[in-house]
Amino acid sequence: MRRSAGDTALSARKITRRSLFLGASQLAFMGVLGLRMRYMQVDQADEFRLLADENRIRIHLLPPARGMIYDRLGTAIAENEQTFRIVIRREDSADLDQSLAALERLIGLSAEDQARVRKELKEANPSAPVTIADRMDWDSFTLVAANGPALPGVTPDVGLSRNYPLKGDFAHVLGYVGPVSERDLAKLEDPDELLTIPKFQIGKTGVENKLEDVLRGQAGTLSVEQNAYGRIIRELGRKEGTQGAAVQLTVDHRLQNFTHAILAGESAAAVVIDVETGDVMAAASAPSFDPNLFVRGISYAAYDSLLNNDHRPLPAKTVQGAYPPGSTFKLVTAMAALSAGVIGAEDTVYCRGYTEVGGRRFHCWKRSGHGAVDLVGSLKYSCDCYYYELAQRAGIEAISDMGRKLGLGEAFDLPMSAVSSGLLPTKEWKLANRGTDWVVGDSLNASIGQGFVLTTPMQLATMAARVATGRMISPRLVRSIDGVEQPLLDGAPLDVDQNLLRQVRKGMYAVSNDPRGGTAYRSRIADDTMKIAGKTGTSQVRNAVVNNNNVPWEQRDHALFVAFAPYDNPRYAVSVVVEHGGGGSTVAAPIARDIMLFALHGGLPPLEAYPSDQRGAAQARFDALDLRDTLAATKPQSRA
Template sequence: MKRTDREKELSRRLITRRALGLGAIKLVVTGALLWRLRDMQLEQADAFRLLAEENRINLRLLPPTRGLIHDRNGVLLAGNEQNYRVVITRDDAGDIDLVLGRLQKLIGLPDDTIARAREDMLRNRPFVPITVAERLSWEEISAVAANAPALPGVTPEMGLSRVYPLTEDLSHVVGYVGPVSDQDLAREQDPDPVLMIPRFQIGKSGVEREAEARLRGKAGSQRVEVNSVGRVMRELDRVGGEPGETLHLTIDARLQNYAMARLEGQSAAAVVIDIESGDILASASAPSYDANLFVRGISSKNYNALLENEYRPLVNKCVQGMYPPGSTFKMVTALAALDAAETDGRERVFCPGHMDVSGNRFHCWKRSGHGRVDLVAALSESCDVYFYEMSQRCGIDRINAMAERLGIGIRYQLPLTSVAAGLNPSREWKARTRDADWRIGDTVNVSIGQGYVLTTPLQLAIMTARLASNRAVVPRLLRDPLERAVPQAASLDLRPEWLDMIRRGMAQSVNDRRGTAYSSRVVEPTMAMAGKTGTSQVFRITQAERDAGIRRQEDLPWNRRNHALFVNFAPLDNPRVAVAVIVEHGGGGSTAAAPIGRDILLAALNDGRPPLAAYPTAQRNRISAEQTEMENRLRDLGSFRVSRA
């Protein structure tokens, strides 16, 4: 059918509009493509160049800054120092033997260092950076940077390494860090990715280990451009990590330093407790070791020397060492008898120098006997027979309960490695572990701190603090520097008249001429102390040895002599500080441990330096000479004080 002119005109207009629409669309698309092409070639050229075949982008973890550890006054105990190191990435190095050989010649690395780096590279994924060497000098790190084109995959870096400014003073408390081991990873249920960084260091002992989660922090990340030879061209992006938490210990570094200096030359331990708060002011275990050696990589020779030392410098004797408490346990027996109403404390017991129990003779340390003594005199003169008698009256069950009440046999929750519980023996314990019945002779032995009972110096310090305060003092090692007051410990509910007799007995032990620690008294009334000596038998001198002429402890080899102990608190009228001292194989508590306990207590009351006026006049020349000799071993901690806590 023939179309009219009008229909033809409408058709032409429709085609024209469609053509214009299509043309406009083509123009827009073409313009967009041209704009995108310009943007890619000019504006985003750098970004696309990174995606070229000869370059790649690497994502690296950035180790977090480890948290600091301060003492109660802001003295730095564990910090971080700059550490220049060289790392290598196998994926970028190509011929690792060639690159390692060049690096070895350039900065003179030992063969074992190169061998260890090669092992680390083969054990880890190709893209993981491996630390080849650290603690390099500025000249060495500069030489590596200048020769980067010849060392593909090698990157010079500056990191942080742990350092312990006070070296040996707090090694047993603060501990040390070391590289992550397979055993460390096995203990982690969901290992932090940062632990996979080769030679990343974590806490291995002490607070460093027990507070690892708080000290470690969280890793950051870094994106870098690496060219075809493995050289880092530039950093593209960095997300900072979170540094570890700064911890404040209850330790007073000045007092700790004095205690370590005072124990020098001995295999010994001393613990100082703030009676009001339970703060551990000092925890000294001698001899010690330099924790920095473990951070930097201790040699086999040095490590074996520590292991073979008969004084056991690697052991924290304050919380790991377990010893018979000897006569320092007699306060427990006395309170158990009072609590059982088996004595009023004023009753006198006759001591002929021995007691026969079940066909066995138990001797008093004073073979001629003490005559008639009440509780106060028995503590002051340390009469064994009195406590033999009291133990038979009250029995082991009462003694066990009172020992627990005073803190014996308890594993305290402290951020320290291997805190021992000691041993507070009971009928059930012997039946379970020895498959034997408890005997009355066992009770007699325990009554004077021998037999099965074992304590740590920390427990003895806690026992002394509880006796001085009648409160269930609990030790603590970490403190909040912003805290205003420490909640008061719960009452022990021991009758004041009982504790009055115990404290008078301990006071007379130090201040009465017949007391076992009289030579270690304090003459300054405001610092007068109460204390109790103890001597725990390690080996008994046999009849054969007596026949051979061995009569005294001094005649025995060192490791067969008795342990010497001393516990004390001061001031008498308002007790603030409690101290416990153990000198391994030191002989008698009155001669070996008591003088140390007195000196450390006076240091605790006088900002780390005992005043000469507190000593008896006849002793001052000797004490002055000893203090002068110690001055070289005492630190001026001013330069280590970072901030006032």
């Protein structure tokens, strides 16, 4: 059917309008496109010329600042110090040979360091920075920075490194940090990307290692624009990392320093515990070492001198050293026998100088014997025969059970390396580990802290704290993390008769305060408000009974002492172990008294705290101590 003229005209008008609309749209689009092209080609010509020159944008990790560690008073004992270094990344090292050659001319980069850099670059992630030189002086650092254009891929960097301002005082508690190793990475299923950065520092031992996750922090990022030669054109953006958590320990840096000073020259350990909270106030192992040496790279010669030192400066003796406790263990044997009801506090045992069992004589340290002794007398005189008799009546199982109640035989959950559980032997243990049955002689040896029994200084201090309070005191080393107080450990009453504990405490008081034979009477405290109660111990390291003066140092007996004070209102418990020191009464007890008095007074004690005939020696001893002025420990002045 033919269309009418009107329909044809209407259709033509619609097509014309659509054509005009489409044409206008195309014209507008072309106009916008033209303007955009002009903007990019004219206004942004310089910027795109740079990008066209094979420029690249790189995202670099920014290592976070490690968390600080403080003592209970807020003094920094592990901090971060600024260091100058230069780094290089494999993806940016367009001409490594040229860069290393230039650095050799500028700062004298050795052939060994050049070989190390090549090796580390080959093994590292392409984007990970490899340190060329660290701890540079300012002049060398600025010289490298000024010659940046001639050093493709080399970047001057201001970093942070760990520093321990009190050096050896906290070496065994804090441990130290060091560069991450393949062995460290192998222990982790999904290692933090930070750990792929060569020479990134992580905790190796002690608190630094055990609290690594909270101390490390979180990485930041740096976006930079680089040209084809690895030179940084500009910084595009920076997101700072999150510093690791601040950790506050329970230790007192003044008491720790004093304890180290008083132990100088010995191979020894000492622990001080707050008997109310379980806070470890001091934990000193002597001799010590400067952990900064390990952070900065210790030499083979220096490490060998530490490793081969017969006084063993590397182990944390306070928690790693497992020693026969000697007569300090008589507190355990006494409590076991009293609790089992096989003897009363007033009952006596006759000591004639030895006990004969199975045709073998077990001697008392006093060969002439002590005569009839009760509980208090047995502790005061440290009579061995009394405890030989108790061991036969109570048995090893009861003794070991009591030892566990008093804190022995337990590896405490402390953030220190290789915490030992010591050893409280049983019949089952001997059969499984020695392949022989338990015999009565084993019980007699164990009753006086010899034979198979092993304890750590931390356990001995805990034992003294539990005896002093009658509560399940456990040592605590971390006070707060990022200001959040860490919970105190369970201090519930001990599952023992509190009246029996009071009898044992009377015996400990007599040890230190009874002039008629108390083995630690020479180490008493003259201040009536701070009377000390303790127990001496001497543990043999050889079978033969020979005078310590007639054998080499390493064959001499260990000297031990445990104590708490004040007797009427205990505040602190202390343990001291002096390896091959000889007698506990003559060597360990005087040291423990000095440490206890410092803890009680919060500084060097007044001379009036000592018996009048010992004040001159105390003054001379304090004058000779290597105490830092920063510890605010003033020399005592007598008011007498």
